Every structure is written in C-alpha cells, then in structure tokens.
Amino acid sequence: MHHLFISSGLRGCILVELALRGRIQLEPQSSRKRKLLDRKVSVKSSAPTGDMLLDEALKHIKNTEPPEDVASWIELLTGETWNPLKLHFQMRNVRERLAKSLVGKGVLSTEKQNFLLFDMTTHPLTDSSEKERLVQRLQDSLLERWTNDWRRMSRRMLALILLAHAADVLENTLSSLSDERYDTVCSRSRSLLEANPDLESAKVKTPAEEMIWAVLAAFNRS
Numbered sequence: 001m002h003h004l005f006i007s008s009g010l011r012g013c014i015l016v017e018l019a020l021r022g023r024i025q026l027e028p029q030s031s032r033k034r035k036l037l038d039r040k041v042s043v044k045s046s047a048p049t050g051d052m053l054l055d056e057a058l059k060h061i062k063n064t065e066p067p068e069d070v071a072s073w074i075e076l077l078t079g080e081t082w083n084p085l086k087l088h089f090q091m092r093n094v095r096e097r098l099a100k101s102l103v104g105k106g107v108l109s110t111e112k113q114n115f116l117l118f119d120m121t122t123h124p125l126t127d128s129s130e131k132e133r134l135v136q137r138l139q140d141s142l143l144e145r146w147t148n149d150w151r152r153m154s155r156r157m158l159a160l161i162l163l164a165h166a167a168d169v170l171e172n173t174l175s176s177l178s179d180e181r182y183d184t185v186c187s188r189s190r191s192l193l194e195a196n197p198d199l200e201s202a203k204v205k206t207p208a209e210e211m212i213w214a215v216l217a218a219f220n221r222s
C-alpha cells in the first residue's frame with residue numbers, strides 16, 4: 001500500500017511541477033464547474049521543460065481529447081485504470097527514472113546488492129546533507145517560519161508538505177523533533193491538510209496554487 005501512496009504521490013508532484021513551470025492549468029471556473037475536481041486540466045504552454053518525466057506527462061495531457069480532471073490524471077499516470085484504451089498513459093519506472101536523474105545530479109549513487117537469487121540495483125544517498133537540508137526547511141516552515149497563513153508560505157513548500165502527506169512520508173520527516181515541537185508541527189500541518197481545498201483555492205492568485213489544492217482534493221477523495 002505504501003508503494004502505491006508513493007507512486008501516486010509522485011504523479012501528483014509531476015502535475016504540480018508542470019503547473020509551477022507554467023505548462024498546465026485548470027480550465028476556468030464556470031457555474032457548472034465550480035469545484036476543483038470538476039474542472040479539466042488544460043495545457044497553457046507545450047514548450048519542453050527539459051525534464052524527461054515532465055515532458056512525457058505534458059505530451060499525454062496535450063494529446064488527450066476530451067481533457068481529463070486532476071484525479072483522473074493521477075490515476076491514469078499511475079496505471080490505476082480499468083479502461084484498456086487508457087493504459088498507454090501509465091508512466092512506467094518513475095521512481096527508477098527519478099533516481100537516475102538524482103544520480104546525475106550527484107545526490108544519489110548506484111550500487112548493486114547481491115541477494116540469494118538475484119542482484120538488485122539500489123540508489124543510496126551520496127551525501128545526506130541535501131536530504132537533511134530539505135527536511136530542515138520543511139520543519140522550519142512549520143515551526144520558526146510558520147506564518148499562520150499558507151498564502152505567505154512559498155508555493156513549493158506548501159506543495160511539499162501536502163504531497164509528502166499524500167505519499168505517506170510526512171511523518172518520517174518529523175520524527176527527529178522533540179515531543180513538544182512534534183505536537184506543534186502536527187497540529188499546524190493538520191490545519192493545512194484538513195483545510196477544504198475548494199475554499200482555500202478561492203483565495204489563490206495563481207494557476208499553480210489552484211493545482212496544488214486540486215491535487216490535495218484528489219488525494220482526499222481517493
């Protein structure tokens with residue numbers, strides 16, 4: 001089950017990243033399509049991002065008629081569909097391909113581990129300081145840098161908190177905190193995670209922020 005959370009969490013990250021880079025957005029709100037998950041995903045710019053995974057997803061979204069909503073895209077890209085005509089949307093080996101990209105950036109390395117019957121490729125951290133810095137920034141955003149208003153938080157940090165929760169890894173990033181700080185962080189992150197995405201998205205100013213809340217709405221529904 002954990003594997004599925006991470007897989008769909010990564011697909012959610014892909015949609016958010018494409019929106020942050022100005023490639024996709026939700027279609028405009030209308031009287032019949034008020035809610036985030038009623039609105040379809042449309043392509044704002046099909047210019048390549050230079051990232052293989054993002055460009056593959058962008059191509060799928062661009063070539064799809066009729067367009068799909070956010071929840072459907074997360075399912076389609078994860079391969080969670082009963083429709084055989086839509087299986088080609090599944091993005092395969094996303095974790096492995098992400099790992100290779102991080103190897104290229106020097107964050108991970110590649111090792112072969114020998115098991116009794118087979119060899120397995122693993123990607124341990126080359127330098128744990130990169131991960132520690134990210135965990136520290138996430139903790140700080142919910143502690144020292146907490147603003148009590150997510151609109152004053154960086155969009156990437158808001159997305160990171162919501163998607164880490166969706167992928168079931170948020171708890172791990174907070175485990176090093178003292179009990180008191182852990183309780184504070186949990187209640188603050190809960191205030192974000194339990195917010196109503198449709199109400200919160202009414203306060204936003206950018207298509208990327210709408211997409212972040214739409215992805216949370218999709219995970220809340222699943």
